[in-house]
Amino acid sequence: PVADKQLRVVLVGLGSYAERVATAMKDCKIAKLVGGVTGTPEKVGKWSDKFGLDKANFYDYKDFEKIKDNPNIDAVYITLPNSMHHEYTLRAAKMGKHVICEKPMSVSVKQAQEMIAACKKANVKLYIGYRLHFEPYTRELIRMRESGELGKIMHVNTYDGFKSGNPNQWRLKKALAGGGALMDVGIYCINGARYATGEEPIWVSAEEAKTDPVKFKEVDETVTWQMGFPSGVIASCSTTYNFNNFERLYVIGEKGFVELGPAFGYGPMKGRTHKGEMSWDTTKMHQTWQMDGMADCILNGKPEPNISGEEGLKDMKVIEAIYKSIAAGGKKVP
Ligand code: NDP
The missing domain is CATH 3.40.50.720 (NAD(P)-binding Rossmann-like Domain)
Structure with missing residues (x-):
């Protein structure tokens, strides 16, 4: 219909x-x-x-x-x-x-x-x-955290990356991409640590590993960072443009855990919790959920998940802080 x-x-x-x-x-x-x-x-x-x-x-x-x-x-x-x-x-x-x-x-x-x-x-x-805010595995992670099923959140470990191909693509040019792996896929870890904790970070510290300074002359290659949250929780995060099989979101609380892996790509998503394997609908493409979901918010006033420009801005602030920390040799940056 x-x-x-x-x-x-x-x-x-x-x-x-x-x-x-x-x-x-x-x-x-x-x-x-x-x-x-x-x-x-x-x-x-x-x-x-x-x-x-x-x-x-x-x-x-x-x-x-x-x-x-x-x-x-x-x-x-x-x-x-x-x-x-x-x-x-x-x-x-x-x-x-x-x-x-x-x-x-x-x-x-x-x-x-x-x-x-x-x-x-x-x-x-x-x-x-x-x-992902419209995708069932991610929705379930957020629901479990919000409902208290995980108890007090204690830690987040997350990473996302892939080996980038063509050396001439726009993704490796600062003027078009703005940055490298962090901007492109590390952003999923930032967003993920925020929805896994339900908190906003108050500091970051970060370092970059550059194993191929020729290919990644203009943009970041592999970045590892920590994000500190008001509760005292620290999320440990990494991203890369230089190797594959690197994709996970793990959140552990006093009463339970959720581990998604794959966690950020197009799926099929997979995951487990302290209760066992997760099993949710993987038949639809994520963008089908997303576009119908967004249309439902705009046309029918359905409650919006965290997809607004303000949410995007929060991630951009963390990205800028991470680049600042890298430039400062790994110093903690508010
Ligand atoms: P592509 O390079 O495949 O496509 C970008 C398109 O932009 C080009 O095909 C071209 O379309 C147009 N374009 C206009 N000016 C330029 C220019 N100077 N250089 C290159 N392209 C130009 O990129 P992607 O589709 O992979 O990425 C596009 C955006 O989507 C990015 O912001 C990326 O981060 C995001 N993205 C999000 C994903 C997600 O899962 N949410 C996954 C992949 C990407 P035309 O010929 O029609 O003008």
Whole structure:
């Protein structure tokens, strides 16, 4: 069944993640993909055929503002390289369209604050593509912690990374990526430690291991950091761009634990708790949960999980503090 009201979305930047979102949105009921924004004209025909989209809902970056006059578009979903998120969020807000923006929401705290202010002023939603907040294993971890089943939280251990391929990709260029592994995938550990504890960190200390200074000349390669929380809990975290099989979120409390691994990728998710193996629905793509979930929040006022611009800003503040600590030789930074 198709919902009466649907959130009609265009993807901005038709790269590999946009393609995944588009594929997942085929199974959405409340969110609907209607078009795209691209700098590559060949993609218009390819995408409209592949996803059954009307060519009238495709735009170039230069034409972006024309979306304002298209009554068939409610929201833009920005899947551009990181350093472009700020500009396109501001331009979308000006048009009065809701904004969903990929992680990391920006490449600096200042940009993130400007994005939040622009969307507030325009009275549009700003959501960050934190898909895991709609994903059943992650939801269960949060539920168990919130319900007290884990007791007082004592420790978090989390890591996420992969071996990056092509040395010429934008992810390795500071101007487009803003940073390396930390910004791209370490952000999942920051977000994860925050939802595993339900607290906001008050300090970090961090160090970088650079085993390939040529490939990772402009951006961080492997970062290890600690985050201290008001309760006294310390989360121990790492991220990398230089090896595989590195993905876990472990939270332990006085009464129990949850261990997710894989914890952050596209799944299938797996996990266990002090009660045994976890078994939740893994049939849907994460982005299907995410987009229907976000549409339900926007259209039907469903309570929002922690996906707002303010949540993205909290992660950006930690990222900046981690880079500061690395630059200061591992010093504790508030
Ligand atoms: P890609 O390189 O695959 O796609 C980026 C697209 O942006 C390009 O295909 C291009 O689309 C457009 N673009 C415009 N200007 C540039 C430029 N100067 N350099 C490169 N591309 C440009 O990247 P991803 O899809 O992997 O990542 C996009 C965003 O999505 C990132 O912010 C990333 O962090 C996020 N992401 C999130 C994931 C998640 O699980 N939440 C997973 C993967 C990525 P066009 O030809 O249409 O103009």
